[in-house]
Every structure is written in C-alpha cells, then in structure tokens.
Amino acid sequence: xxxxxxxxxxxxxxxxxxxxxxxxxxxxxxxxxxxxxxxxxxxxxxxxxxxxxxxxxxxxxxxxxxxxxxxxxxxxxxx
Numbered sequence: 653x654x655x656x657x658x659x660x661x662x663x664x665x666x667x668x669x670x671x672x673x674x675x676x677x678x679x680x681x682x683x684x685x686x687x688x689x690x691x692x693x694x695x696x697x698x699x700x701x702x703x704x705x706x707x708x709x710x711x712x713x714x715x716x717x718x719x720x721x722x723x724x725x726x727x728x729x730x731x
Contacts, residue, residue, distance in 0.1 A: 653730055655717055656680040657700040662714035696730050 656677050657663075663678045683689050684697045703726075706712060706719040717723050 653696045653698070653727065654680055654684075655698045655700045655723070655727075657703070657713070657716055659701055659708070660713050660716070661710045698726065 654676065656679055658679060660677055663675050666675060667673065667678065680697050680699070681690065690697060700716055700720075700723055703716050703720040703723040705722050706716065708716075708719075712719045717727065
C-alpha cells in the first residue's frame with residue numbers, strides 16, 4: 653500500500669530543505685497510472701489528500717494515517 657498526501661506540510665518543508673527532492677509521500681510514484689508498473693492486484697495507491705477528518709497542523713499533517721479515522725478505516729479495509 654502506498655498512501656500519499658499533497659497537504660503533508662512536513663514533506664513540503666522537506667522538499668525545500670532538500671533542494672527539490674520529492675518524496676513518495678508527497679504525490680505517490682511518478683508512474684502510478686501505469687498499470688504495468690503498478691498492477692492493482694499488487695499495489696494499492698491512495699491519494700490521502702482528501703482525508704480531512706482530523707485537526708490538521710504542521711505535525712499532524714504528516715501523521716494523517718494515524719490521525720484520520722477515515723484513513724485508518726481505509727487502511728484496515730485494504731488489509
């Protein structure tokens with residue numbers, strides 16, 4: 653499973669501190685739409701940007717997988 657979030661503020665800071673080095677958690681894999689590289693029966697790639705059911709702060713934005721009840725439920729449903 654790969655979860656990523658465009659509103660992860662910690663990774664946004666990391667992007668600038670590390671001179672533009674993108675992280676998997678920011679936008680997922682570059683070729684995520686390529687089903688030959690990422691077949692659905694093997695990979696679950698989830699844009700978690702929309703999980704906003706928690707108090708989002710700088711630090712909690714990086715912990716959405718723990719903080720968001722809906723994200724936790726989504727993870728559990730995929731296990």
